[in-house]
Amino acid sequence: MAPSTAVVWFRRDLRVADQPTFLAAADAADRALALFVLDPALLTPSGTARANFLFGCLRELDQALGGKLLVVQGDPADVVPRIATAVGAQTVHVAADYGPYGRERDEQVEKALAEDGVELVRTGSPxxxxxxxxxxxxxxxxxxxxxxxxxxxxxxxxxxAETDAGTCTWMDPSDSDGGPRAVAIPEDGAVEAELPEAGxxxxxxxxxxxxxxxxxxxxxxxxxxxxxxxxxxxxxxxxxxxxxxxxxxxxxxxxxxxxxxxxxxxxxxxxxxxxxxxRPDSARGNYDTAFDHLPLRTGKAADADFERWCEGRTGFPIVDAGMRQLRGEAWMHNRVRMIVASFLVKDLHIPWWRGARHFMALLVDGDLASNQHGWQWTAGSGTDASPYFRIFNPITQGERFDPDGDYVRRWVPELAHVEGKAVHQPWKLRDGVPEGYPEPMVDHKAERQEALERYEKVKAARS
CATH class of the missing domain: 1.25.40.80 (Serine Threonine Protein Phosphatase 5, Tetratricopeptide repeat)
Structure with missing residues (x-):
């Protein structure tokens, strides 16, 4: 009699320890097929740094499973049911996904599996x-x-959960016929950032x-x-x-x-x-819809200012250091994330979602819920919103949290010779702003007042 088979479909659970899905699969069948689907809907917008980190995690997981991780590419609603049918599985085991795309994807997969008499079993979550x-x-x-x-x-x-690679008896993917063709884990793409070790x-x-x-x-x-x-x-x-x-x-x-x-x-x-x-709509729009009435800058001048912000050429050292760290490490310190976000939204009056999209394209740790709602906290449009009148001063924030200027000097080499906290106001140096570094692109005091005046539209929308 052929052994019964379950499928363990990995998504945001690329590990062997503390894996409730392993226990569920081991209870359901004699053996399990380890599966990962390279989903273009997720991979395409992820950015090179995050994709490279993912590939590294997959390589280590495959090694932990003795080379028995089946990696395929395509729409999960198509490939997962075909794989389950090919191996004769009665159950497909996953950790539940609660994100907007993941929930819709899993509903489609569940429906397609049910047509073949296969159950999608959700155990645990991230x-x-x-x-x-x-x-x-x-x-x-x-x-x-x-x-x-x-x-x-x-x-x-x-x-x-007390699990390891031996909790399930893993099926050799080559033993199955008729499913989607396995693909090699992609090679890393070119990225300038130095990434953490994966896995x-x-x-x-x-x-x-x-x-x-x-x-x-x-x-x-x-x-x-x-x-x-x-x-x-x-x-x-x-x-x-x-x-x-x-x-x-x-x-x-x-x-x-x-x-x-x-x-x-x-x-x-x-x-x-x-x-x-x-509130899945809050991934793209304001959680507090009164902020739909906030006047925001668009057009060529706003686009040019946005590019200067992205490049770390604003003339405010703590902001520029953060934006350059983002490119250099595909990561940014959390305190600095708030500072650069406040500068974009409240000094440049550019929509938070443009900054959030830029972050998601570059961050190795880019998480939709944390990123989008972190941005909205700073913009004032989310839950637990930073009050609209809390506008981070990039000078005093730099002096307070980088008091010796070491962070700025690391990421802004044009200012590497400036000692101490003077690095946060290079326009006050005896010889002026060092060559190669820009003058401040805005007057923070004036833009703070402008932000407060713009937020009056939000207050009016609530009244």
Missing amino acids: YAVAPGRVEKGTGGPFKVFTPFSRAWADHGWRAP ESAALARWEDFLDEGVEDYGSARDLPAERGTSGMSPYLKYGCVHPRTLLADLAERTGDSVKAFRTEIAWREFYADVLYR
């Missing part, structure tokens, strides 16, 4: 608490982070390093871009090289403000996933 689970006591979603975070912590999460092993090593040397100082160091004060886990969480409940479990016995601050950052990630799940 989150400690799945979107939609946490609600107010009276019912309905939270629209403010702080009460959400309390309810999220009270809800709690499961312990990590589960690198994720766990980075996490252990953070636990040993970084977490105790996280609360104070995480806002200082010149220091290695953040965890560096965001790219690994993006592709599920490690699950957030694994991180939370490792923190469970630790106390202190820094541990609490890091746990809160995980809660922010899950809050934004919940918001996007409930």
